[in-house]
Amino acid sequence: MASNPVIPKTIGTRVKRREDPRLITGQATYVDDLRLPGMLYLSVLRSMYAHAKLGKIDTSKAKALPGVVAVVTGADLKGKVGPVPCPAAMPELKMPEQPVLAIGKVRYVGEPVAAVVATSAYVARDALDLIEVDYDPLEAAVDVEKAAETGAPVLYDEFGDNVAFRAPVANPAVDEAFKKADRVVKLRIEQQRVIPMAMEPRGVVAQWDRGQKSLTVWSSTQIPHLLRSQLAESFKLPEIKVRVIAPEVGGGFGAKLNVYREELLVPYLSMTLGKPVKWTQARREDMAATTHGRGQVEYVELACKNDGTMTAMRCKIYADLGAYLQFFTAGIAGFTSLLMHGCYKIPAIAWETIGVFTNKMSTDAYRGAGRPEAAFMAERMADEVAAELGLDPVAVRRKNFIPKEAFPYATPGGLMFDSGDYEKSLAKALEIVGYDKLRKEQAELRKQGKYIGIGVSTYLEICGLGPSVLLPPKLKAGGWESSTVRMDPGGTVTVLTGASPHGQGQETSFAQIVSDQLGVGLDDVLVLHGDTAIVQAGVGTFGSRGTALGGTALVMALEKVKTKIKSIASHMMESPPDNLELGGGNVFLKGSPDKALPLAKVVEAAFGMKAGIPNLEPGLEATSYYEPNNCLYPFGAHIAVVEVDADTGQVKFRRYVAVDDCGNQINPMLVEGQVHGGIAQGVGQAMFEAAVYDESGQLVSGSLMDYAVPKAAMIPTLELDSTVTPTPVNPLGVKGVGEAGTIGSTPAVVNAVIDALRPLGVKTIDMPLWPEKVWRAIQAAKGGKS
């Protein structure tokens, strides 16, 4: 990177988000804001049963309602559109076909059964009430462990049972270590299902151009380019005839990292009817029929020595897949297994993952996707080891950390950790929270009958996917990202990025990178994304990859443009290119900013072509693709301090300290924003949120009256800091931070509550830590039961 003492860099500074003014003044354009001439509106009838045979569907009354243009059912679409594409593949995976509208059976509450297209959204909705469906209800498979048993109600008769896959990874060294262990600690952990709840629900608008025979689809998606590939394949259209636009996208959290039924249904109906069609999901539809997160039951065992040294770990994971397989449904438990040891040097691990179909919405990626579950396992087990041996939880962590000298570190699961200094972030967090003093205070307060708990979580995660082999085998893209940098004749810079930010702030952070590299002002940079007709190619934003991969592709493209700028300037300044630098709107001699040529002159030369430079190709533009050779492993230390009201089970936060390490930071304010949101969602899982299905498979917490997304007052005051351990994997030295807060916070909170109640004999409480559960755990412990 150019270094110039005179010109301040913007990287590392708290530049305000350039996206925000339009967002907070209501001037952004989301899918639902689109109004196209002649547009029709789609509404979807969804199953009220978790499991039922579909009988006759009578649509005649709905069709007769004035304003209704079309009513379709599964039978109408069979052979014409669908099934929904799924790129998952693993040995002996049972792959059910997912029709666009249910055929023969419904398998979860919310499954699309029929659809109405009408001249207004109101008529379309009214017509749904006029469709008569004969359901023959079947017993539902709801509980993941019971659903895996023989004799459970079976979702797919053709499969014989509900076990989609069983992937055991045995390791004789693990068995050996367990035999030799001084102690073995065990936990059963429930990772309850949670609902991602993007502020903007899903929505699709499709427009079929009869003359051009081309399809334009606006979708609230994290992956416009992948969606285009899948739509082209599904509709047997060349990719050049499909344009996907992700306009402003109001959050995704992994739940928009997919191709959904409606993304086929809406274009199909637009193509059939020859009119633009819009579908906007209502909140309750979003909760029932957008992928859920988590949903695992884990049996975890850890072998250790009497001094706290961890020697082996194994787990058995039941993955609650839901009724159908979406993009990553089958893969998430694999991530959990690979990272179960967290940041601890555990020589041997073994696991078995069992994927189980249930009569519920599919699970898939949700902020962390498998890693929060892994971190939770590692961090809960570290505390259990401490409790078992009467050691301080911090001491156990320090004893087992992978030391900073050990990087790159080959993990027992076959990963290569890039860089890390776990002690450093922990030490900082302990200092901020005043750990030793707090422990003394805790002991004092316990004497007064007050239950204070201190929960430590030294999490680790994997992000920046990444080497292409880690993505689903049949996915029509690898793990790369792309960027184009184009200087415009007027001297401004247009960046086209394949990353598809939807709240992450890359319109700001990428402009900072450009500004520093080319020496132009932030306001001279436009970052475009989310339109396949504008952006050359891309994979998308998920798994904390936007800056690490998209940013690196941008740096590579910038290098090419800079090389050309220097080459032109070299002619004009009569100095070798290597002796030139960019900054402050100029090209100047290294070390002599006063000997400068305005960048505008170079741009003028490149576009005006009148400077007499021989063999000059006009323009200043370059494209780069970047595929990393490794993933990235951010980490950090979160400490929650809580007070438990033992009479009611209510939990109050006293402190929350988070020290995250995501490598170099382009914009610390964006980093903090990501950590804030991440912690809110992680605290949400620990304390408040649960997609509760009853025994019949009804989604009991299916509205915001019953599903508790934490409000601002329910989140602790966050005391944030960071350490910086750059990665050697990419030139920016950046890791990802999109999911860190979620991953670090959930175990910190649960560890804190358990720590508070440990003297009463409480060992574990299943999330979310609703007061009644906490109270019951206290009662049980007091009663001698555990």
Added chain:
Amino acid sequence: MIPAPFEYHAPTSLDDALKLLGSLGDGAKLLAGGHSLLPALKLRLQSVDHLIDIGRVASLRYVREQDGKIAIGALSTHRAIESTALVRDKCPLLAECAAQIGDVQVRNRGTIGGSLSHADPAADYPAAILALEAEIDAASAKGKRTIAAADFFVDMLTTALKPGEIVTEVRVPVLAKGTGGTYLKVPQPASGFAVVGVAALVTLDGSGQVSRARIGITGAAVKGYRALDAEKALAGKKPDAAVVKSAAALATKGVETTGDIWASSEYRAHLTQVYAERAITAALTRARG
């Protein structure tokens, strides 16, 4: 979230509203602040043929002192009740209760008349209204009557209001010196409604004995109720911690507490007793001045 079609009426006087309500009959429903009815309509849990929006009936929006009581027009918002000096100074229990409803946006729209008429078992007002022994005026095309708080809540979402009646006014007492009250609630984390809410109002005589105790409870059962056994256990006693504890233990006596995902019936009963103890203790502290 689109409701089924309905006819919309917006009368500007109470008389017009009553006429409409009388003539449109069962298919009509009153809309005040809209914070219970509109979600129900949008979720299609409920549908109406006619919606009579009484929001423009300005004559039902007031808070004033009259005849030694505080008279509150039925269309007064929770926010108005929470922030009016008269209520805050002379009947702080009600202001405190109103201030704990939902959030500011909800309180700016929701009305006391609408909330009481809807009779959500987890609404906050019933606890305070019962403890304060409020009077509720209802008008219909046929005339006007007053309903005592104790008679008002009949069952889940059911009140003593007859078809064609509109709540017009709620009257609460001006609290005398030596009287202390408070409202404590456990908010349901998603909806903000009361998992349990306890309003305690106690008066101490010159010797420090409880001369009068009123305890209103919401959220715990299908309707708000007075914990009469607990009240009796306090009456005439020097209220030390043990007395308060044993009185609070009677807060759910004879009551079938409800259960949901947030609180089972057993836990709800326990919470009610814990919060009754805390509310009575706080009310006593205030009564002692």
